[in-house]
Amino acid sequence: MTAEAVLRLCTDPVLPFSPLDIALDVQNKLKDDPLQTTELLAAAAILRDNSTFLQSETMRPANDPKERDPAHVRMLNDVLQGLERSFLIPAPPAGLYRNLLYGLNTQSSRFSILKDAQEVKRYRPVNQTLSLVSTAITSAQRLIQSGLELFESDPDDSSH
Template structure:
């Protein structure tokens, strides 16, 4: 399976990254509405809409050998590569995967960094109850971890959306000499 994936990456003219699949995965991971903000949901929805258009209108010609232009394919692959990179965190706490979308043993129904934050908040609540005192500083720290995780996710989604919009703008006025 690994060899097949490597052969596909090497032989296919366009990288096998599908912006719409990424956007739908992001939306699926945001289904837990108890911690997700409206801003995050609307940004994810906007990413989905732009990704669908980008995938159908920009990627389709690059996959057609009759319409394939090497410079177009190169620019498209750069956008697709960077789209995947926008979901990689530079630093994460121990036990959290750097890639927001994927983690071992496979896809999870939630962002790993968000799951980590929720577990930290739950641990804080249990610890506070067990010690029979309400440590305000500890609770603030736990909720700060949650807010920081949500901020990282929102930043990644916005980055991906800007990149897809940049890709659409890049090819909007692209000369088509096949007319």
Template sequence: MTAEAILRLSTDPVLPFYPLDIALDVQNKLKDDPLQTAELLAAAAILRDNSTFLQSESMRPANDPKERDPSHVRMLNDVLQGLEKSFLIPAPPAGLCRNLLYGLSTQSSRFSILKDAQEVERPVNQTLSFVFNAIRSAQKLVQSGLELFENDPDSSH
């Protein structure tokens, strides 16, 4: 499985990262979380909408050899590579992953950092801020990817 992943990463023109999957994961993590806020849900919805558009309008042509433009592929891969990095936090609480998308427990679909804040009584506002900033960072990255392709005079969109 590792060899197949390495082969795909080295041979596929577009990195096999799917922004819509990340956006849906974010929404699912927030869906039933008691610490969710309207602001978090709104940011996650915008991330989902923009990710849907990026995945369908920009990734599809980049994967088609007839439509593939090397500069588009490079820009798209830069956006995709940075997307997951948006969810990294500098100093996670002890026992948690640095990437907010990953949890050490498969028993909960919540953001681990939110669950931890509630259970261990860490500062909830700071924790919510970590999650909100990560979502906004991903949202801005996806939006910048859309704008790159939207403003391209060679683009057929």
């Protein structure tokens, strides 16, 4: 399975990441979280909407050899690569992943860092932890939005 994943990363023109899956995961993690806020839910909804559009309108043509533009593929891969990085945090609590999207417990769909902040209260105050999650979602949303704006313009036209 690892060899197949490495082979896809090396041979597929577009990185095999799904921005929509990431956005839906973010929404699911927030859905029933007692710490979620209206602002977090709104940011997650914007991320989902923009990810849906990026995936359908930009990724589909990039994967079609007849429509593939090398400049767009490169820009798209840069956006996809940066998307996952948006969810990395510095100095996570002991026992938690640096990537906010990764959970330690498959029984809980919450962000592990929010659960830790609420239950353990040893790392950061809840409001600082919420700020980390908000910053990650907003960063991902801005990255997807900038990717959409890149694809609205012609990469060969230097006037944009």
